[in-house]
Amino acid sequence: MAWLAIAIAALGGMLYGYDIGIIAGALVFMKSALSLSGSEMSLIVAAVLGGGSLATLIGGPIADAIGRKATLLISGVVFAIGVIVTAMAAGYVGALGGRLIQGIGVGLVTIVVPLYLVEVMPPAIRGRSVTLFQLFLTFGILAGYLVGYFFNGTGDWRAMFITALVPAVAFVLLGLVLPKSPRWLIKKGRPDEARAALARTHSAEETESTFNELAAQTDDDGVSARWSLLLAPGYRRAFFLALGIGLLNQLTGINTLLQFNTVILDQSGLSGGATAVLGSVTVGLTNFVVTIIGLVLIDRVGRRPLLVLGTAGATVALAFMALIHLFTVPSLFQGYATLAGLIGFVIFFAIGPGIVVWLAISEVLPLAIRAKGMAVALFANSLMSAILAAVFMDIVSVAGYAGAFGLLAVAVFIYMLVAIFxxxxxxxRKLEEIETHFLGEAHG
Known part of the structure; x- marks a missing residue:
């Protein structure tokens, strides 16, 4: 069961990443086939992120009401429906609607997969299992770039999207045989089922000790379902930390840079579609490989050291690109220097914010606010991603790439300070130990 849960993390991450990667290759052909304007293309790019932000806001309450496993299954079905609608689109409205539905599916995936894993997996492998979500997110991005490159000759953008049905169907089928979250079962007053669920992923000794700790927890105020608990003493400290991490992770510019990197490289001097696309594939491959390294380190080195290292390095890489664009003009030198900066940025993002974000958000939130706190944090994450994608080229038109990269560098520097302090x-550490760390403020 633990291996099946890990497979779900892998497939869920791949769905999210593929969605980011495939649009880069498909959009060029969608533009001509569907007669899209520039603003319509921007909205189609942002639609998945906007739909995702809506889904993350409602995903927590849904996961609390019907369970983590049931929400997981729904997310896969919704994503598959979105893929079909997009691939069958006859015009802008159909493509936009399909992308919005895909976004809702992806948004549910981003909240329920880490939430499910952090509540099901033993502490010794929790970090690696949750960060597999991020690893296969980067693999999905790379796969999207490669599929776009493969279909570049035919321009069959509908086939690009249809290929996403394979991991989507596998995601749903695997989800059917997973155990329910033992922590959710305890919250619902079903201790026997909770013990049985723990036994499917934990050793006998871990099952008993973890079950006893869960059974001993009580919600004295009976307010676990109230949104206002997010701002209650003790809880609010953990909530604002998770919210800050969610916002700052997107203010690194990662999704925007990954979706626009072909355009950035082209406008920096690597003109000619093939060179820019291959540059994008290089960035995607780097992201995937370095995430593997982060996966190995996450439960050995720890979350905090990797996040500090990653944000520090990403700040330097963004500042480097800002200086390159400030003092040089578009040319082969600027193009390759920008590619080097993007690769450096992706290396440090992958080893730090990329590998840590889902784990940090899900681990720091106490059980009573975990689902709703994750919903708000990931809603802010998705909304910030959508806003940044929608305005990035406008920022470039006003301040140039130097100004855009400079602003992102400042945001990542602030992220580093949050990681340090x-x-x-x-x-x-067990989730219950982490919870005690934050609730000590209220009860100590």
Whole structure:
């Protein structure tokens, strides 16, 4: 069961990443086939992120009401429907609607997969299992770039999208045989089922000790379902930390840079579609390989050191690209220097924010607010991603790439300060221990 849960993390991440990667290759052909304007293309890119932001806001309450497993299954079905609608689109409205539905599916995936895994997996492998979501997200991005490159000759953008049905169907089928979250079962007053669910992913000793700790927890105020609990003493400290991480992770510009990197490289001097596309594939491959390294380190080095290292390096890479664009003009030198900067940025993002974000958000939130806190944090994450994608080229038109990269560098520097100061280390600690760290403010 633990391996099946890990497979779900992999497939869920792949769905999200593929959605990011495939649009880069498909959009060029969608533009001519569907007679799209520039603003319509921007909205189609942002539609998945906008739909995702809506889904993350409602995903937490849904996961609390019907369970983590049921929400997981729904997310896969919704994503598959969105893929079919997009691939069958006859015009802008159909494509936009399909992308919005895909976004809702992806948004549910981003909240329920980490939420499910963090509540089901033993502490010793929790970090690696949750970060597999991020690893296969990067694999999905790379796969999207490669599929776009493969279909570049035919321009069959509908086939590009249809290929996403394979991981979507596998995601749903695997989800059917997974155990329910033992922590959700305890919240619903079903202790026997919770013990049985724990036994499917934990050793006998871990099952008993974890079950006893869960059974001993009580919600004295009976307010676990109230949104206002997010701002209650003790809880609010963890909530604002998760919210800040969610916002700052998108203010690194990662999704925007990954979706526009072909355009950025082309306008920096790597003109000619093939060179720019191959540059994008290089960035995607780097993202995937370095995430594997982060996966190995996450439960050995810890969350906090990797996040500090990653944000520091990403700040330097963004500042480097800003200086390159400030002092040089578009040319082969600027193009390759920008490619080097993007690769450096992706290396440090993958080893830090990319590998840590889902784990940090899900681990720091106490059980009573975990689902709703994750919903708000990931809603903010998705909304910030959509807004940044929608305005990035406008920022470039006003301040140039130098100004755009400079602003992102400042945001990542602030992220580094958050990692250094308020974020606790959670490596190898049970969720109940982490919860005590934050609730001590209210009860200590």
């Amino acid at each position: 308020p974020l606790p280390e959670t490596k190898g």
